[in-house]
Amino acid sequence: MQEYKFFDQVNKAFDRAAAFTKFDKGVLAQIKACNDILHIQFPIEMDDGTIRVIDGYRVEHSHHKMPTKGGIRYSTMVSEDETMALAALMTYKCAVVDVPFGGAKGGIKIDPRKFSVHELERITRRYTFELFKKNFIGPGNDVPAPDMGSGAREMGWIFDTYRQLSDDINAEGCVTGKPVGQGGIRGRTEATGRGVFFGIREACDNAEDMKAIGLERGLEGKTFVIQGLGNVGYHSAKYMIEAGAILIGVAEYDGSIYNEKGIDLEKLMAYKTEHRGIAGYANAKNLETNTAVLEVECDILIPAALENQITEMNAPNIKAKLIGEAANGPVTDNAHKIIKERGALILPDSYLNAGGVTVSYFEWLKNIQHVRFGRMEKRFEENSYKKILSVIETISDRKFTNAELADLAKGGGERDLVDSGLEETMVNAYNEINELRKHHNVDLRTAALISAINKVGFMYEGMGIFP
Ligand code: GLU
Numbered sequence: 001m002q003e004y005k006f007f008d009q010v011n012k013a014f015d016r017a018a019a020f021t022k023f024d025k026g027v028l029a030q031i032k033a034c035n036d037i038l039h040i041q042f043p044i045e046m047d048d049g050t051i052r053v054i055d056g057y058r059v060e061h062s063h064h065k066m067p068t069k070g071g072i073r074y075s076t077m078v079s080e081d082e083t084m085a086l087a088a089l090m091t092y093k094c095a096v097v098d099v100p101f102g103g104a105k106g107g108i109k110i111d112p113r114k115f116s117v118h119e120l121e122r123i124t125r126r127y128t129f130e131l132f133k134k135n136f137i138g139p140g141n142d143v144p145a146p147d148m149g150s151g152a153r154e155m156g157w158i159f160d161t162y163r164q165l166s167d168d169i170n171a172e173g174c175v176t177g178k179p180v181g182q183g184g185i186r187g188r189t190e191a192t193g194r195g196v197f198f199g200i201r202e203a204c205d206n207a208e209d210m211k212a213i214g215l216e217r218g219l220e221g222k223t224f225v226i227q228g229l230g231n232v233g234y235h236s237a238k239y240m241i242e243a244g245a246i247l248i249g250v251a252e253y254d255g256s257i258y259n260e261k262g263i264d265l266e267k268l269m270a271y272k273t274e275h276r277g278i279a280g281y282a283n284a285k286n287l288e289t290n291t292a293v294l295e296v297e298c299d300i301l302i303p304a305a306l307e308n309q310i311t312e313m314n315a316p317n318i319k320a321k322l323i324g325e326a327a328n329g330p331v332t333d334n335a336h337k338i339i340k341e342r343g344a345l346i347l348p349d350s351y352l353n354a355g356g357v358t359v360s361y362f363e364w365l366k367n368i369q370h371v372r373f374g375r376m377e378k379r380f381e382e383n384s385y386k387k388i389l390s391v392i393e394t395i396s397d398r399k400f401t402n403a404e405l406a407d408l409a410k411g412g413g414e415r416d417l418v419d420s421g422l423e424e425t426m427v428n429a430y431n432e433i434n435e436l437r438k439h440h441n442v443d444l445r446t447a448a449l450i451s452a453i454n455k456v457g458f459m460y461e462g463m464g465i466f467p
Helices: 006-018 025-032 081-096 117-133 152-165 191-204 206-212 229-244 265-275 333-341 355-369 378-396 403-410 414-440 444-463
Strands: 036-045 052-060 067-074 103-109 140-145 223-228 246-252 255-259 300-303 322-324 343-348
Touching: 006 025, 006 081, 006 444, 025 355, 025 444, 036 117, 036 246, 052 081, 052 117, 052 140, 067 081, 067 343, 081 103, 081 355, 081 444, 103 117, 103 140, 103 378, 117 152, 117 343, 140 152, 140 355, 191 300, 191 322, 191 343, 191 355, 191 414, 223 229, 229 246, 229 265, 229 300, 229 322, 229 355, 246 265, 265 355, 343 444, 355 414, 378 403
Parallel strands: 067 103, 067 140, 223 246, 223 300, 300 322, 322 343
Antiparallel strands: 036 052, 052 103, 246 255
16 A cells, blocks of 8 residues: 655645645745654553553744644654644644644654553653653643543643643643643544534535535435544534434444434444444444445545545545545545546535644643633623513513523623634634635635645744744
């Protein structure tokens, strides 16, 4: 099988977009370059007393805004190339959704399923210690978050390690995606999937764009296939189903399944947890390979697993009219061309999966402000609504029930505010890149990168970096 250098793939798309911007070669080269690349190898003691050497990475791609931001991946596929590509994507996705961070990414080259919880804790704490010593973590310089193979538990360990080492009053802002009890924010776990849903919904709401790819407007009744039922895949699918779309196919590492009448997501999740995979699930047809379901007839395909999943090998067989890149880099550059020529619409990763970092931004703001969103205004809003409702009661002779009052006079709490901030961000960014797409007559990936390059390049020019 052909090897795809992930960073090259990202840069190919970058170069295509750069041609539509006004920046000179030097500025463009600086935007593309990875500013800091850290590769560490550190020992940890296993539960049986033996020592293992662990490879860890952190790449800060762009310092045009600080701090830099991006998750930490726990996977055996972690490499310098992958971390560089993912860090670059972080820069572009933050710019696309106007999240004021530079891009970064980390990786620990392990299969987390093969380590005990105590071993994982030791690895995470030691990795954090290494980052701290090398100045690769801190609320003002570089802020990690979850990615594939890591979650709130690991972020809690990172925060706890950091605060032992630093007396920074903003220490809570050194990492996002933390448990709520340790300075996390409500809605972060589901944020990437929720953002994927908002993005696809927005695209499907545009009657003209849908007509161009032979679909009706709206999500209701549309069929979709998802690859990867991790945190992002599961939540994307959940919100799509809630909006009336029908899940007809799922691909996982151990198999792929298909049922044109619809797959019950919660039942499948329960099966997956019990069997550590989806192979053998009874209420659907088990297909021959773990990627076969990507090629079935459907309206929307959501790759939510790994990079380089749709290549020139399988792209000609893909029939979906809309492809939503919930994963980072799931469609290679050549595959993108093939799919585009067929007339399908691709919602690019640099836009579509930016919901996670958007809510990370809200968490970081909460941490450095030392106040929960809604704390100041929730009660005040409720009282104002109640006053308006009581005026309505006096002039209209209509008495509201207590349940109606509670619903109508509800002030925004943290969760509501996070959700509305995320929706606003995804909707605005979509319309911004869709306009650029039409203006330059390009695809959405190129449009998203034009938007990103313009925003990052402007910062470099404005900072007088090149005296
Ligand atoms: N790892 C996620 C991503 O790829 C989230 C990054 C963050 O929240 O900083 O976008």
